[in-house]
Amino acid sequence: MKKKDIIIIGSGIGGLTAGALLTKKGFKVIIFEKESLIGGRALSFNTSNLTIDSYLKILSNYNMMIPFSEPELKTIFEKKKLLGYKLDLGYHAIGGGVLSNANSVLAELNNHVDILESYVGLIKENEYVFPFLSKIDKIKIFPNILRLLLVSEKTLKKLDPISITETINKYGRGKMKLILEIFSRSITTINNLDLISTGEMFRSQRNLYRGSKPVGYPKNGLESITEKLADYIKQNGGKIYLNKKVKKIIIEKQKTKGVIVDNKKYLSDIVISNTLVQDLFKIVDEKNFPKDYTKNIKSLKGTGSLCAYYSLNKLDKELIGKTFHFIERNIGIDGNDTVGMIDFMASSPDSGIAPKNKFIVQSYIICNPDEAKNFEILKKLKILLDKNLEIIIPDYKKNLNWAIYPAIWHLDGVAKTIENEKPDIKTPIKNLFIVGDSVKATGIGFNCALNSARDLVEHLSKK
Ligand SMILES: Cc1cc2nc3c(=O)[nH]c(=O)nc-3n(C[C@H](O)[C@H](O)[C@H](O)COP(=O)(O)OP(=O)(O)OC[C@H]3O[C@@H](n4cnc5c(N)ncnc54)[C@H](O)[C@@H]3O)c2cc1C
Numbered sequence: 001m002k003k004k005d006i007i008i009i010g011s012g013i014g015g016l017t018a019g020a021l022l023t024k025k026g027f028k029v030i031i032f033e034k035e036s037l038i039g040g041r042a043l044s045f046n047t048s049n050l051t052i053d054s055y056l057k058i059l060s061n062y063n064m065m066i067p068f069s070e071p072e073l074k075t076i077f078e079k080k081k082l083l084g085y086k087l088d089l090g091y092h093a094i095g096g097g098v099l100s101n102a103n104s105v106l107a108e109l110n111n112h113v114d115i116l117e118s119y120v121g122l123i124k125e126n127e128y129v130f131p132f133l134s135k136i137d138k139i140k141i142f143p144n145i146l147r148l149l150l151v152s153e154k155t156l157k158k159l160d161p162i163s164i165t166e167t168i169n170k171y172g173r174g175k176m177k178l179i180l181e182i183f184s185r186s187i188t189t190i191n192n193l194d195l196i197s198t199g200e201m202f203r204s205q206r207n208l209y210r211g212s213k214p215v216g217y218p219k220n221g222l223e224s225i226t227e228k229l230a231d232y233i234k235q236n237g238g239k240i241y242l243n244k245k246v247k248k249i250i251i252e253k254q255k256t257k258g259v260i261v262d263n264k265k266y267l268s269d270i271v272i273s274n275t276l277v278q279d280l281f282k283i284v285d286e287k288n289f290p291k292d293y294t295k296n297i298k299s300l301k302g303t304g305s306l307c308a309y310y311s312l313n314k315l316d317k318e319l320i321g322k323t324f325h326f327i328e329r330n331i332g333i334d335g336n337d338t339v340g341m342i343d344f345m346a347s348s349p350d351s352g353i354a355p356k357n358k359f360i361v362q363s364y365i366i367c368n369p370d371e372a373k374n375f376e377i378l379k380k381l382k383i384l385l386d387k388n389l390e391i392i393i394p395d396y397k398k399n400l401n402w403a404i405y406p407a408i409w410h411l412d413g414v415a416k417t418i419e420n421e422k423p424d425i426k427t428p429i430k431n432l433f434i435v436g437d438s439v440k441a442t443g444i445g446f447n448c449a450l451n452s453a454r455d456l457v458e459h460l461s462k463k
Contacts, residue, residue, distance in 0.1 A: 010274030012040025191335025
């Protein structure tokens with residue numbers, strides 16, 4: 001291999017974004033992906049030819065399971081009820097809508113993805129409002145939004161150790177309190193407001209305000225983004241190998257030399273790991289790293305949720321394209337209250353993820369990773385998800401084709417909490433870098449993964 005060859009481990013959104021942008025900069029990129037599909041947790045798959053076993057296997061590979069479904073999952077598959085659908089692993093909304101971070105990366109590659117986008121409404125006890133903020137609310141909070149957009153990084157750093165609980169106690173009055181309670185949770189996927197950093201929350205929120213509308217969903221699913229990135233890599237000389245698990249990262253004298261795949265050595269100048277950071281030491285010998293670094297990485301925790309996909313045979317046109325938050329109080333889980341979303345963006349026939357005259361409603365409710373494995377808690381959360389959909393569509397059960405409830409305990413690689421110190425893109429090993437949502441970068445989830453890759457490309461381009 002010539003100089004500046006780069007090996008990327010994993011084709012999640014972080015690995016693909018880094019791969020595409022580095023290809024554009026003239027680096028020679030090879031991606032090894034252990035699964036048979038690209039995308040990582042931003043995965044879309046055609047469910048028509050899927051077997052129940054392969055579905056459950058994909059989910060378990062990504063720290064997920066299906067605790068409930070309607071009818072039984074076995075029946076859903078036997079009756080081929082998933083024919084013609086294209087699903088993601090679970091509920092996905094991309095922060096920032098049409099002008100999302102994803103489209104700014106694609107613009108650099110002279111490409112674009114069509115994104116359905118929405119403001120957010122609120123489901124109350126017996127009714128719903130859309131949008132959440134009235135014109136008067138917007139006028140009232142406009143000075144706060146302006147301040148947020150203009151706030152310096154120095155001020156945000158000062159707010160990093162301040163919890164949202166403290167911020168609410170100081171500034172949370174009226175609707176502002178509700179905004180902070182709901183948006184802090186939905187942006188970070190963490191219910192416990194004591195754990196959410198005000199600085200990080202504001203950084204992520206600012207990132208959203210710079211988009212067009214707060215949330216979006218790409219037409220034809222998440223794969224419309226990941227495929228465009230992968231196509232760019234392949235069309236410009238890069239390579240993506242599927243079903244190729246990296247067994248080991250080779251390190252000599254504190255410097256990375258390449259990787260081992262299928263007992264073969266592949267040498268490169270730079271190695272970028274896109275794996276969950278907690279899995280890093282499964283493929284690299286931890287004795288090469290300072291003890292504090294390894295200890296911190298091993299202690300990092302992700303976020304969790306219970307999602308629901310409802311397929312409806314009928315849907316009021318008024319709802320199509322809209323998204324709603326809800327908050328449920330005093331339910332006895334970590335953080336006491338929980339927030340969720342019920343989303344009709346993907347119900348649009350333009351979403352391309354459901355057969356004609358079937359409408360997908362995506363939803364999720366937040367819990368922590370341990371709660372996402374606790375059947376009794378999940379039962380409680382499922383009731384709350386169904387109840388909130390019922391407030392919007394009282395007779396939805398009459399029109400229910402099927403419902404699948406995926407639970408996930410690694411939605412975000414690393415939760416952006418005050419306790420978790422996300423690692424930097426640079427590691428203590430020379431020429432070994434990490435990208436993905438486990439890494440320190442702007443935004444949460446999908447956007448964090450993508451932005452970590454942009455940060456890395458900027459760093460490597462400067463070198
Ligand atoms: C159900 C669900 C719902 C979500 N909802 C949202 C949402 O609404 N909004 C949002 O912003 N984010 C959401 N997320 C989070 C978002 O999907 C992730 O933040 C993002 O996709 C993570 O990308 P990544 O690049 O960090 O890594 P990943 O997607 O984890 O990709 C890592 C890749 O590395 C591969 N790999 C690992 N080890 C090896 C190895 N040894 N050799 C080769 N390949 C390897 C994996 O197979 C994988 O493809 C959700 C996630 C899930 C699962």
